[in-house]
Amino acid sequence: MSNIIKTLDVTERLDNLKQVCDLDEGRIAGEIFYSQAIYEQELEKIFARCWLFVAHESQLVKTGDYITTTMGEDEVIVVRQKDGSIKVFLNACPHRGNKVCFSESGSTRGFICNYHGWSFDTAGNLVGQHESGIYEASDFDKSKWGLREVAKVDTYKGLVFATFDPESPSLQEYLGPMTWYLDALFDNQEGGTEFVGGCIRSTYECNWKIAAENFVGDILHAGWTHDSAARAMLGGSVAKVSDFDESYSVNWNGHGYEFALDTVGNVAVLGESKLNRYIHTIKPSVAERLGDFRSNMIASVSSCTIFPNFSFLPGQNTVRVWQPRGPNKIELFTWVVVNKSAPDEIKEMWRKGAMMTFSPTGVFEMDDGENWEYCTKTAKGRVTAKQDLYVGLGMDTFMEETRLPGNVYQGQLNEANSRAFYQYWYDLLSAHTWSEVPNRNKGKVEAE
């Protein structure tokens, strides 16, 4: 039998947070990207409490299929069980703490520790040890020393999330109405989605929040930062976002989705006309499935972050986690998501298209990385770290009258989602328990 990790002790709150983050005023300070003290609080109050993305179900097809990843800086193994459920364990042996599984992914009947040969089945039970006789002499109770299991695992439309905190709200409550928007990418066709082609891992010298915030609601940067990539891929500049008649920024619990309704703006930058055609071909069936509104979102100019560090771009179909590795370092894990029902040729085009645009060699991503690293590095200066940074765009754009779910703001050129992201971050760092986290959601839970 495996053992649930005990609730973590929660460290003292920082008393100066208001100085570096005041969202009513629309300002933050670079210190939140560089401070070791803040980072340590984040690991405990955010990464050890929130629901974190760990896998896509398509990576775990058969019993014993596993992947290894991290939740914050904690290494975990994600394994498909005999009964079809998914378990997540610390990837650390309960004997001396050695790493148990060194492979990124694979299929196995169990895990054996290299140090003293403790062996675990895929359900995490300790089933044997080298020199097992001597343990009996010490009245060793095997059933107490299985792999440590995280508190909760749950899925939404193929996306597997886990949390270390038994007190955390349910995944459904945590995601709230964001699921309605997630469906535009993850449930727009019968059969749902799958990941193709494993994972690419790279390293940035930036804070995890600056990257997560970029996807939560910063389309503003695209027209400027990515001009060179757009010209290379399309022979012209990126779609001018301020020209769109209708676009939105929607958030909930620090998650955010910003989108236009132009259907193909994102997929178009891959420069593959067959992909644009695929989107147009499936659109009527998406409209039937999800309604007209969301059929306009499937590959439109848009981006999303699920708090704290799971992000994706519909259309480019890149899915990623910004894994924290210290205040000024991340490991970026990226995957490519496609509709299961899509023709193989289309899946292959997305695998290559995501590489060409959003990957360490992607013509778009190159300019992002440079920006995020220097947003982080300038805060090394003790004076610079205190400088107010402006996040005030779209202060008065909340839409009272809308049929859309979530906290809905007019227009995607808007820092409302960024503010909501940092506000939730602030609220979690300031709260000892989930019940102390203020509910700042003011929109609808369900679509009308």
Add this chain to the structure above:
Amino acid sequence: MFTKSAALESVSQDVFFEVAAFLNKEARLLDEERFEEWLGLIHEDIHYWMPGIENRRRENPLKQGFYDKDHMAYFDDSLRDLQRRVARFRQPSAWAENPATRNVHHVSNVEAFVAQAPNTYEVYSTFTSIRSRGLDEEYVIYGRRYDTLIRTESGLKLLKRLILIPNATLSCKNINTFL
């Protein structure tokens, strides 16, 4: 892991000299940002491929051990793809390329064999790519290359390149060069 096609014969000394000169010139063109001339060394049917590396157990490998043609890649490029990358480097709005990245491409351990197809050579080498950006950024990528060169009317051209790095996690933010 890639293995050499069975029992290939080494090329003559003259051809070896020519192949080594080709690789050295290629490296220098990249160092000097002469991308258009570099594209001139590339065959129109190029497959320029640098697969992602996955850290797998020996008994549980991907099709090629630690990489696979269906796996995500850093490069999996045709000539059109390479041209698009060059086109980005050439935009005045490629903000992250100004000031320029300073490159040194180092090639060694060259072996060259007569390939089965007419007028082609299999060429193996190791490389080190050292880049510096800004005041103090330095990135080093090293690995092994498996090339197919083809002799055309306009000289040797690169027809295929497989680039294998040992790293399962790239230790830098990007690869803003060719390898």
